[in-house]
Amino acid sequence: MSRLLYTLACIPAFNEEGAIGKLVKKTLSYVDSVVVCDDGSSDNTTKEAKDSGAYVIVHDENKGKGSALKSLFEHAKHSTADIIITIDGDGQFLPEEIKKLTKPIIEKTSDIVVGYRFDDQIEMPSYRKLGNKILDHATNIITSLPIRDTQSGFRAYSKKAVELIEFSNDGFTADSEILINASKNDLRISEEKITVIYDTGRRTSTKNPILHGSSVLGSLIEMILVKHPLKYLGIPGLTVLICGILFSFYTISIFNETQLLPIPFALVSIGILLLGFLLLLSSGILFAINRSVFHK
Numbered sequence: 193m194s195r196l197l198y199t200l201a202c203i204p205a206f207n208e209e210g211a212i213g214k215l216v217k218k219t220l221s222y223v224d225s226v227v228v229c230d231d232g233s234s235d236n237t238t239k240e241a242k243d244s245g246a247y248v249i250v251h252d253e254n255k256g257k258g259s260a261l262k263s264l265f266e267h268a269k270h271s272t273a274d275i276i277i278t279i280d281g282d283g284q285f286l287p288e289e290i291k292k293l294t295k296p297i298i299e300k301t302s303d304i305v306v307g308y309r310f311d312d313q314i315e316m317p318s319y320r321k322l323g324n325k326i327l328d329h330a331t332n333i334i335t336s337l338p339i340r341d342t343q344s345g346f347r348a349y350s351k352k353a354v355e356l357i358e359f360s361n362d363g364f365t366a367d368s369e370i371l372i373n374a375s376k377n378d379l380r381i382s383e384e385k386i387t388v389i390y391d392t393g394r395r396t397s398t399k400n401p402i403l404h405g406s407s408v409l410g411s412l413i414e415m416i417l418v419k420h421p422l423k424y425l426g427i428p429g430l431t432v433l434i435c436g437i438l439f440s441f442y443t444i445s446i447f448n449e450t451q452l453l454p455i456p457f458a459l460v461s462i463g464i465l466l467l468g469f470l471l472l473l474s475s476g477i478l479f480a481i482n483r484s485v486f487h488k
Contacts, residue, residue, distance in 0.1 A: 197298060199223040200273035201290070203246070204260035204345075205281030209235035212281050216244035219287040223277060227267055229260040237281075257345075258359065258366030268354050276354050280345040284389050292384050293348035303353040303379040304371075306339060307346035307386035337375055339383065342368050346386055353379050421478035429471025436464030 201223040205212050216226050228241040232254035241248050249263050261278065268276045275294050279285050285307065296302035345367060349357075356377045359369040374381060417424050440461040446454050 197274040197294075198272050199225075199275045199277065199290075199294060200268055200271055201226045201277040201279060201287075202261075202264035202268060203228045203241075203279055203281045204231060204257050204264065205229065205233065205237050205241065206231045206254060206257075206260075207233045207235050208237050208281040208283075209233070209240055211283040212237050213240040213244040215279070215281060215283050215287065216241055216246045219277075219279065219290070220245055222287050222290040224273075227264060228281065229263045231255060231257070231260040256362040256366075257364050258369075259362040261366050261370075262359070262362075265354055265357070268349075268351075274351050276349045276351070278345060278347045278349070285346040286387050286389070289346075289386050290348070292386065293346070296382055296384070297348055297350050301380070302382040303350045304374055304381045305348040306341060306371075306381065306383045307344045308341045308383040309344055309386060309388045310341060337371075337381060339371060339381065341383065342371055344386075418478055421475040425471050425478065426475035429468050429473075429475055431468075432464060432471060433468025436461060436466075436468050439464055 199222075201219045203212070203215065203219070203226065205228050208215075212228065216228065219226050226246040227249065228237075228246045229249040230238045230241065230251065232251045238248050238250055249267060251259065251263070264278070265276075275297050277290055277293065279287065279290075289307070293305045293307060296305050343364075353374060356379065357370055357373050359366050359373055361369050371381065439457070443454055443457040443461050446452075446457065
C-alpha cells in the first residue's frame with residue numbers, strides 16, 4: 193500500500209474484550225492509525241483497545257452501531273486521513289485484506305469499496321444468508337445499484353465520501369443508509385470479495401437475528417415508501433380504489449335486485465374504498481414533500 197495516502201481504520205465495538213486487542217494490533221500493520229468507538233461496553237474493551245495502540249472514543253451508554261459509526265465518521269472528517277476503513281470489532285474480518293479494499297480508492301476508480309462476503313461462504317447460517325439477501329434487495333430498490341452485500345461492515349471510504357455522507361439511524365440500518373446517501377451524492381461504489389471467519393470461538397452478535405433483521409427491514413421499507421411513494425403507494429392505492437368501486441357497484445346491484453342491503457358487502461366496499469383513498473393520499477403527501485425538499 194502506498195504510504196503517500198494516510199489510512200485510518202475505524203472500529204465500532206461493543207463488549208469486544210478478548211477480540212479487540214488482537215484486531216487493533218493486526219490492523220495497525222496495514223494502516224497508519226486506528227480509532228475505536230466503544231459503544232457503552234460493560235467489559236474492558238476500552239482498556240484493551242488503548243493498550244493495543246488505538247485511540248478510543250467512549251460512549252457512556254450503548255446507543256447502537258450507527259451511533260458508533262457517526263462518532264467514527266466525525267473523527268475521520270477532522271483527521272488528516274485520505275482513506276478511511278471501517279471494520280467490525282468482532283474479529284470476523286481479516287485486516288490483511290484491507291489493501292484489497294483500498295486499491296480502487298488509491299487508483300481513483302471508486303469512492304466506496306464494500307467487502308463482499310457471500311461467494312463460496314458455506315459457513316454462514318442459511319437464515320442469516322436469506323436475511324441479508326432480503327435486506328440487500330430492499331437497499332438496492334432505493335439506491336438502484338446492484339450491490340450484493342449491503343450489510344457488510346468491512347468497507348473503505350475516500351475522504352470525499354466520508355465528508356459527503358450523512359445518515360441518521362443509530363442502529364444497524366446505518367450500513368444501508370450510508371450506501372443510500374452515497375448513491376444520492378453520486379459517489380462511486382464498488383465491491384471486492386473478502387474472507388469471513390464465522391467461527392471465531394466467541395459470540396459475534398449481541399442481537400437477536402430475527403429482531404435485528406426485522407428492525408432493519410422495517411426501516412428500509414419506510415425509506416422505500418418515502419423515496420418512491422407513487423410507485424409503492426400510489427399505484428397500489430389506485431388499484432385498491434378501483435377494486436373498491438367495482439365491489440361497490442356489485443353491492444348496489446344486489447340491493448337493486450333484492451331491495452335488501454347486503455351489510456357485509458357494504459362494509460367490505462367501504463373498507464376497500466377507504467384503504468385505497470388513504471394510500472393515494474399518503475402517496476400524494478410524500479410526493480409533495482419530496483418535491484419541496486428536492487427544489488430547496
